[in-house]
Amino acid sequence: MSQEPIIKISQLVKKYKGSSVNAVDSLDLTINEGDIFGLLGPNGAGKTTTISMLCSLMSPNSGSIIINGIELNGNNNELKKIIGVVPQEIALYENLTAKENLKFFGEMYGLSGKSLNDKIEFYLNKFSLKEKSDKLINTFSGGMKRRLNLIAGLLHSPRILFLDEPTVGIDVQSKNVIIEYLKELNKEGTTIVYTSHLMEEAENFCTNISIIDFGKEIAKGTPKELIKENTDCNNLKEIFLKLTGRSVRE
């Protein structure tokens, strides 16, 4: 396993305009191809900010991001082709049906015709949305919207998938379907970068994790390694609480 990491972040800094502190503060991360990488941290830790920079949605104040051997700066269409993004919010059109949404995003990725339709059918079946596929999504439950939000980022079969809290606030069944499918995808070779503050889920899902707080990394390794290192803790959640404290965040 001495290959080049697929993502390498060095000394990354992001400070929002008008803010006095760095949202991401001298962050270093290394993610290897085939990882399920968990970027974990309490609310406001800087997870979304980091993901946004990885997806070229915003530019860092300093530091560098190298993805697949290419250094990110500004708009890189080649990189955009190999990444898939599942944002934290439900980034879909409320007044389109499930199918119309998927068709639109698929076409935006340059897919069309039968291959796109087949893919849409496949995913709608996979995520149990087939029956409601012609309903406007403003009639959907939170779990259904999350599943659709996920599919919209998968249609073009990306090599790297960024997921920002994909399972937050939804029913157990929806969570389970999502996590199980992501594992399947990973087995087929997709690198997954996932943020969460749900430690139980992360513990059995991620191959590697990094815990960040106030924009800085405070722990990293495999879940097993971390539990071994912290002898006073039985699981990831306890480690997390020990490291980030028990006070309530934003």
Add this chain to the structure above:
Amino acid sequence: MNRLLASIKKELLLLSRDRAGLAMLFLMPVFLVLVMTLLQDSTFKKLNEKQLPILIVNHDADTFGINIVKGLNSANFFKVSEDNNLSKKELEKQIEKGNYLIGIIINENSTNLIKNSIKQKIQSQFPEEVGELFEIDGNKTDQVKVEIFFDPVLKNSYKQSIMGALKQFSAMVEAKLMFEIYSSLFDELLEIELKPTENFSQLVFFDEKYAASDQNLIIPNSVQHNVPAWTIFAMFFIVIPLASNIIKERQSGVSERLRTIPGSNLIGILAKAKTYFIVGFIQAILMLMIGIWLLPVFGLPSLQIGKNGLSLLFVTIAIIMAATSYGIVIGTIANSEQQSSIFGSISVVILAAIGGVWVPNFMMSDLMVNVSKISPLNWGLNAYYDIFLRNSGLYDVLPSIGLLVGFAFVCLLISLYYSRKVKT
């Protein structure tokens, strides 16, 4: 290209599900154009009357009264009705009712009063030794008073033209009377019989010509004003669904998702512009069809669109460009859908009001006419007037097109600057 089509398809789908938006874009203007055209029909008719209807009560059946009536009759500008039995009250009532725009009362004895004044003046030219030349009724030397009543809707320039005409006629009568009095004086003093002169009324001939480029001279009828006015108004209401679409995309995170898709940065905005272009065109065609075919059903005149299809096309394109760009800038700057709807609709209504959509330019005071020049709706409306009423060619409407396109560019530049600023 595929992506652009996909985006346009998506925008059309979204719009087709936006019932309030559709009603605003298509039903509201149809309703407004019907109601406003019918409401303003009689007002426009009055303003538009080639001959101003005048009601005269002439109590002076002598040179002055007769010649004033004759003079007004001979000027093609007025349609004179004479009813000498009306009281002042009754005449005022006729004006109030709108049956006539102008009422004139010529008082009894006016001719005699004028004669007396002339005789007095002549007498005063002679030395006292000459003695009394005329028999002058000493009490009847007051000034002659002609009373005039105007309908308040009458434009100032019309008031001035009637006053001008009256002054001209009375000067002529005065000259005629003076001539007569001098003639009779010569008769008496020199015992020469002078031949009567007939025509000395017009020593100078005024050749009147209308400069067609003068905006104020051509007054449209209710249809010619209201159809283009509400069409432009409706096209500017594109702003509201368009801006709220942009804001929805931004707030839902869709626009961020789109930014992670390769090569789709400008497609979104381009697709919106094209979609609303289609919408604007449908609006324009719908409204023109209503003007041409539906309004006549209600007893109104049919819309005349002139002969210059090319000018019409380009002006329409320029108006839609201005409207869509305005929508884009509001969608970019506003923080919420509510904010954009309120600001969008209020600003369009205000721009319409000052732009001469509700009350046309030619009914406005000079101050408001100048203010109206800042409204893009006014630029569009004037261009439509030019095409419909004056058959203006592309060259003539180029200034309006330039302003509208310039406005569009400024809006787009502001949105571009603003969206850059927000990203980081």
